[in-house]
Amino acid sequence: MPNQINVSFFTLPVELVYRILDHQSDYTIVCSMRNVCQRFNSIVDSYHRYQTLTTLDLAFGEIGDVGAQHLASGLRDNTTVTALHLYRNQIGDVGIQHLADTLQYNTTITTLDLDFNRAGHLGAQNLRDALRHNTILTTLNLKGNQIGNVGAQHLSDGLRYNTALTALNLYRNLIGDIGVRHIGAILRYNTTLATLNLGNNQIGNVGAQYLSDGLQYNEALIALDLCANHIKDIGSQHLGVALRHNTTLTNLNLDSNQIGDAGAQHLSDALRHNSILTTLDLCGNEIGDVGIQQLSDGLRHNTALVTLDLGYNRIGNIGAQHLSDGLQHNKTLTALFLANNQIGNVGAKHLTDGLQHNTKLIFISLQMNLMSEDAKHAINEFTERNQRMTKS
Structure with missing residues (x-):
């Protein structure tokens, strides 16, 4: 037809293209x-949304390996995105390879979240290669993948040459003691990693020893999460040795392990000499009154601990009496968690007596014990007094 007008997408006015982009997702753009x-x-x-796109959140997007390939291609030369969240996207080793290749060239992404995908040891191998060359990425989350002990070795090899990564989350990755051996070895030399999550990885006493060996020489790590593992008294002894020598670790999470009274004694010995650790989580272990006696003795001499979680243990009235003795002499603890133990009114009275001479504790958790509400109220009166003193 003589009056027909041929319109091509490639010749559309810029403003019209902008309007089209307004209706597209970040992923599509x-x-x-x-x-x-x-x-x-x-x-x-030049499009405003693209210029200001710093966080690309594709969580639950189910993009898979093919989508990861397209994404990697799009981000290769991108200079705006600094945080990439790919939580639960069914990305396997092939998709991880594409993303890892891009990380070797991308100069802006500092956070990569791959939690709950399908990365195995081959994916970890590709990330190793990226870590060797990348100098920008500071946070890598791999929670809930399946890298195993071989993958842990690959990542450790990458960290040997990496000087940028400060946070690594490997929660629930089937690493085990064999994999932790490699991580413990790299902790001797790594000078940048500050936060490491190894929770729920089937780590036992042997793995704790490997980590202890590394921590004694490490001068960078601040927070170590070992929750939901299989660490028992011997393992806590190894970690106690590390705490005697380490000069940087401020946060240690041992929640939901199998540490008993003997393990508590080892940690107490460490608290006597450690002046750095501020948070110790022992919730969900097997510590009874005897172990609390040991920990309380450590509190008498410790000058750093601020938060102590002893919830879900086996602490009774006698244990509460020991804690009371420790609290009378401790000058730093501000938060104490005792929920779900076996402390009754007699134990509550001991705690009240101890708090009369303590001016630092401003929070105490007592839910699901055996004491009355009046007993709880009497204890809380002293923590509230301390709060007022802190504010004044």
Whole structure:
């Protein structure tokens, strides 16, 4: 037809393209709208949403390996995105390979969240290669993947040469003692990693020893999470040795392990000499009155601990009496968690007596014990007094 007008997407006015982009998702803009042609790259680069896109959150997107490939291509030359969240996206080793390749060239992404995907040891191997060359990434989350002990070795090899990563989350990755051996070894030399989560990884006493060996020489790690593992009294002895020598670790999480009275004694010995650790989580272990006596003795001499969680243990009235003795002499503890123990009114009275001479504790958790509400109220009166003194 003589009056027919041929309209091409590639010749549309810039403002009209902007309006089209307004109706596209961030993922589509990054993955599909760039690298079409040089003109479109220029238009997308000048588009306000693209220029201000610093966090790309694709959680629960189910993009899979193919989607990860497209995403990696789109981010290769991107200079705006600093945080990439890919939580639960069914990304396996192939998709991880594409993302890892991009990390070797990308100069802005500092946070990569791959929690609950399908990365195995091959994916960890590809991330190792990225860590060797990348100098920007500071946070890597791999919680709930399946890298195993071989994958842990690969990542440790990458950390040997990496000087940027400060936070690594490997919670629930089937690492075990064999995998932790490699991580413990790299802790001797790594100078940047500050936060390490190894929770729920089937780590036992042997693995605790490997970590202890590394921690004694490490001068960077601040927080170590070992919750929901299989660490018993011998393992806590190894960690206690590390605490005697380590000069940087401030937060140690041993929640839901199998530490008993003997293990508590080892940790108490460490608290006597450690002046750095501020938070110790022993919730959900097997510590009874005898172990509390040992820990309370450690509290008498400790000058650093601020938060102590002893919830879900086996503390009774006698244990509460020992805690009371420790609290009378301790000058730093501000938060004490005692929920779900076996402390009755007699034990509550001991705690009240101890708090009469303590001016630092401002919070105490007592839910699900055997004491009356009046007994709890009497204890809380002293913590509230301390709160007022702190504010004044």
